[in-house]
Amino acid sequence: MSRSTQSKKEAEHLAEWGADGARQKLGLMMLIRAFEEKAEELFALGRVHGTMHLSIGQEATAVGAASALRRGDYLLNHHRGHGHCLAWFDSDVDAMMAEFMGKETGYCRGRGGSMHIANVEANNLGANGIVAGGVPIAVGVGLSIKMRQTDQVCMVNFGDGASNEGAFHESLNMASIWKLPVIYLCENNQYAMSMPVTKAMTVAQISDRAAAYGIPGVTVDGNDPVAVYEAVAAAAARARAGQGPTLVESQTYRWRGHSKSDKQAYRTRDEVKEWQQRDPILRFAARLGLSDAEREAMRQAAVDRINAAVAFAEASPEPDVRTIMDGVYA
Amino acid sequence: MTTPKLLSLENLPVAPPAGTREITYVEAVREALRQALTADERVFLMGEDIGVYGGAFGATAGLAQEFGEGRVIDTPISEAGIAGACVGAALAGMRPVGEIQFMDFVTLSMEQLVLQAAKIRFMFGGKATVPMVLRMPGGSGTGAAAQHSESLENWFVHVPGLKVVMPSTPYDVKGLLLAAILDDNPVIFVEHKLLYKTKGPVPEAPYVVPLGQSRVARTGQHLTVIATSLMVNRALEAAQKLAGEGIECEVIDPRTLNPLDEAPIVASVKKTGRALVVHEAVRTGGYGGELVSRIVDSAAFDYLEAPVRRLTGLDIPIPYNRNLEAHAVPQVDAIVAEARRLARGEV
Ligand SMILES: Cc1ncc(C[n+]2csc(CCOP(=O)(O)OP(=O)(O)O)c2C)c(N)n1
Ligand SMILES: [Mg+2]
Numbered sequence: 001m002s003r004s005t006q007s008k009k010e011a012e013h014l015a016e017w018g019a020d021g022a023r024q025k026l027g028l029m030m031l032i033r034a035f036e037e038k039a040e041e042l043f044a045l046g047r048v049h050g051t052m053h054l055s056i057g058q059e060a061t062a063v064g065a066a067s068a069l070r071r072g073d074y075l076l077n078h079h080r081g082h083g084h085c086l087a088w089f090d091s092d093v094d095a096m097m098a099e100f101m102g103k104e105t106g107y108c109r110g111r112g113g114s115m116h117i118a119n120v121e122a123n124n125l126g127a128n129g130i131v132a133g134g135v136p137i138a139v140g141v142g143l144s145i146k147m148r149q150t151d152q153v154c155m156v157n158f159g160d161g162a163s164n165e166g167a168f169h170e171s172l173n174m175a176s177i178w179k180l181p182v183i184y185l186c187e188n189n190q191y192a193m194s195m196p197v198t199k200a201m202t203v204a205q206i207s208d209r210a211a212a213y214g215i216p217g218v219t220v221d222g223n224d225p226v227a228v229y230e231a232v233a234a235a236a237a238r239a240r241a242g243q244g245p246t247l248v249e250s251q252t253y254r255w256r257g258h259s260k261s262d263k264q265a266y267r268t269r270d271e272v273k274e275w276q277q278r279d280p281i282l283r284f285a286a287r288l289g290l291s292d293a294e295r296e297a298m299r300q301a302a303v304d305r306i307n308a309a310v311a312f313a314e315a316s317p318e319p320d321v322r323t324i325m326d327g328v329y330a
Numbered sequence: 331m332t333t334p335k336l337l338s339l340e341n342l343p344v345a346p347p348a349g350t351r352e353i354t355y356v357e358a359v360r361e362a363l364r365q366a367l368t369a370d371e372r373v374f375l376m377g378e379d380i381g382v383y384g385g386a387f388g389a390t391a392g393l394a395q396e397f398g399e400g401r402v403i404d405t406p407i408s409e410a411g412i413a414g415a416c417v418g419a420a421l422a423g424m425r426p427v428g429e430i431q432f433m434d435f436v437t438l439s440m441e442q443l444v445l446q447a448a449k450i451r452f453m454f455g456g457k458a459t460v461p462m463v464l465r466m467p468g469g470s471g472t473g474a475a476a477q478h479s480e481s482l483e484n485w486f487v488h489v490p491g492l493k494v495v496m497p498s499t500p501y502d503v504k505g506l507l508l509a510a511i512l513d514d515n516p517v518i519f520v521e522h523k524l525l526y527k528t529k530g531p532v533p534e535a536p537y538v539v540p541l542g543q544s545r546v547a548r549t550g551q552h553l554t555v556i557a558t559s560l561m562v563n564r565a566l567e568a569a570q571k572l573a574g575e576g577i578e579c580e581v582i583d584p585r586t587l588n589p590l591d592e593a594p595i596v597a598s599v600k601k602t603g604r605a606l607v608v609h610e611a612v613r614t615g616g617y618g619g620e621l622v623s624r625i626v627d628s629a630a631f632d633y634l635e636a637p638v639r640r641l642t643g644l645d646i647p648i649p650y651n652r653n654l655e656a657h658a659v660p661q662v663d664a665i666v667a668e669a670r671r672l673a674r675g676e677v
Contacts, residue, residue, distance in 0.1 A: 050474055050475060051478075110650060111649045111654070112476075113473070113475045116476065116650070129475065129478055133477075165407055165409075165438070166408070166410050166411075166438075193379045194379045265382050318651065319653070321653060324657055325646060
C-alpha cells in the first residue's frame with residue numbers, strides 16, 4: 001500500500017472514531033503514561049517491590065490495537081503489558097494499581113503483581129512473565145473459538161524478542177494450518193533487554209516471518225494509534241471471516257530501561273532522544289489539533305485518575321496470610 | 331593445529347584454605363568464569379544478555395569486553411537453543427558454560443537437558459562425553475512472583491546422567507564452578523538470587539571444590555540440620571540463636587545434590603539422633619524427601635530419637651505480595667521454632 005492511500009485510509013478511520021472518540025483514545029494513552037510514571041515513582045520510593053517493565057513510548061500500540069477489537073474478544077498479554085491491560089475492555093484502574101501494589105483488592109488479589117495482571121471476566125487472560133509464554137496459548141483460545149463457532153478473536157501481544165522462541169514458530173504454524181482467529185501483535189520496540197533486533201535475527205522485518213507460515217504479515221508505525229488500529233482491524237476482519245491468523249508488527253520504542261535495573265549500555269542517549277521526538281502522545285494530540293492548554297488539561301485529568309487509584313490501593317488491605325494456600329487448585 | 335591451552339584438574343589445588351580476602355558470591359562466580367576462560371580455550375559462555383549487559387545479575391559483567399563476543403556470546407531469547415547448543419558444542423570438544431537468566435526459564439530447555447545431555451553418553455555406550463555446565467539462579471525473595479522465583483533443582487536430581495550442584499557460599503561457588511567446568515558430565519549449577527550479594531573469604535588463585543562432597547558448616551550434638559543453598563545461611567543463623575538456649579545444631583550443606591555425599595549426614599545423625607531437613611523448594615516431591623529416605627535407609631535409622639522432619643516451601647507458586655512471599659518459604663524464625671521442638675522432643 002502506498003503511503004498516500006494509507007494516509008487516506010487512516011484519515012477515514014480517524015473520522016470513524018469521531019472527534020470525541022479520538023480524544024478518548026488520546027486520553028487513554030495519557031492514562032497509560034500516567035500509570036507508568038506513577039509506577040516508576042512508587043518503585044523509586046521503595047513502595048513496591050519486585051520488578052516492572054514500563055511501556056512509556058509504546059502507548060499508541062496498546063490503544064490502537066484494543067480499539068480495533070470488540071468486547072468479548074480475548075487478550076493474551078506479556079510482561080510489558082500495563083498499557084494493554086488499561087486499554088482493554090472494562091478495565092479498572094483501581095484494581096490495576098492495587099494489583100501492582102500487591103493488595104487484596106487487586107485484579108489477582110495481590111498474588112500476581114505487575115507481570116501477571118489479568119482481568120479474566122473481561123477475557124483479558126493475563127500478562128505473562130515468560131517471554132512468548134502466551135503465544136502458544138493463543139492457539140488453544142483460537143481453537144476453542146473455532147470449535148464453539150463464535151465470532152470472537154484472540155489477540156496475543158508479545159515483543160520482538162519473543163519471536164525468537166520456538167513457541168512462537170510452533171504457534172504461528174498451528175494457527176495457520178487450522179485457520180484460527182488469532183491476531184499476533186508483535187510489539188517491536190527494537191530491543192529484547194540488551195539485544196537489538198538487528199543482532200537477534202537476520203530478516204529485515206519481523207513480519208517477514210509470517211511468510212514461513214503462509215499467513216499475512218504487516219509492519220506498521222506503532223507510535224500511531226490509527227495505523228495500529230487499521231492493521232489490527234484488518235486482521236480481526238480476516239480472523240472473523242474464517243481466513244486465519246495475521247502477524248502484525250508494530251514498530252515502536254521503549255523509552256525506559258528494560259526493567260528497574262538497566263544501565264542501558266547497549267544504546268545511545270541520542271537514539272533514545274530521536275525516538276522521543278516521535279512521542280505517540282504529542283503526535284496524536286497535534287493531529288487532533290489540540291491546543292497546549294487542552295492537552296495539558298487532559299494530561300492532568302489522567303494524573304488525577306491515577307492518583308485516585310493509588311489512594312484506593314493504599315487504603316486497601318494486604319492479603320490475609322491465612323489465605324496463602326488459596327487458589328492453587330480449583 | 332597448535333596445542334590448545336587447557337585447564338586440568340591435576341594442576342588445581344583442592345579445597346585450599348579460604349584465606350582472608352572477602353568477595354561476594356557473584357564476584358566469585360565471575361572470577362571462576364574469568365579464570366576458566368583464561369586458562370582453557372575450550373571454555374566459552376553463552377546466554378541472554380550476558381555480554382554488554384553483564385547478565386541479569388551481573389555475573390558476567392566485563393567478560394565480553396575482556397574475552398570478546400566470540401567467547402561470551404549473547405543469544406536471542408531461545409532457551410531450548412542455548413541448552414542444545416551447549417550439548418552440541420560439548421559433544422564436539424568444547425566446554426560450554428550456558429546461563430539461563432532465571433531458573434524458571436530452564437523449563438524451556440528441559441528436552442535438551444533431560445533427553446539429550448543426560449542420556450547421550452549412556453546411549454552411546456559410554457563413548458561420548460557432554461562436558462557442559464548450565465548456570466541458573468533460582469529462588470524467591472525478590473518480589474518477582476510465580477514465574478521468576480522457582481526452585482526446580484529436584485527436577486534434575488531425578489535424571490540420571492546429570493549432576494546437580496547448589497553452592498551456598500562464595501568459597502564454594504567458585505571452587506564448585508571450576509570443578510563443574512572440568513567435569514566430563516553435564517552439570518546443572520544452581521545459584522541463588524539472594525546469595526549473589528553475600529560476602530565471604532575466597533582464595534584468589536583458581537582451585538576446585540570437588541563435586542559430590544558435603545560440608546559440615548557447623549558442629550553440634552543435639553540435632554542435625556541439613557539445608558541447601560540460601561537455607562544453609564538461614565539454618566546457620568537459626569543455629570546461632572538456638573545456641574543461646576543451649577541447643578547445639580550440626581548444620582550440613584550437601585553442596586552437590588547429585589551425586590550426594592551421604593556419609594557425613596549419616597554420621598551426624600548417628601551422633602545427634604535427630605534430623606531436620608530445610609529447603610526452599612516446595613515440599614511435595616522436593617529434595618527433602620530424598621534426604622529423609624537416605625537417613626532412614628541408613629545405619630542412622632537405629633539412632634533416631636524422633637521422626638525426621640522437613641521444613642520446606644509451601645506447596646504453592648510464589649506469590650507477589652511481599653508478606654505472602656516471605657510466608658511461602660522457610661524463614662529463620664521458623665527454622666528456630668522447628669529445630670527447638672525437635673530438640674526438645676516435642677515432635
Ligand atoms: C522464557 C524467558 N526467557 C527470558 C526471560 C527474561 N526476559 C524478560 S523480558 C526479556 C526481553 C523480552 O524482549 P521482548 O520480547 O522484545 O519484549 P520487551 O521487553 O522488549 O517488551 C527477557 C530476556 C523471560 N522472562 N522468559
Ligand atoms: Mg522488545
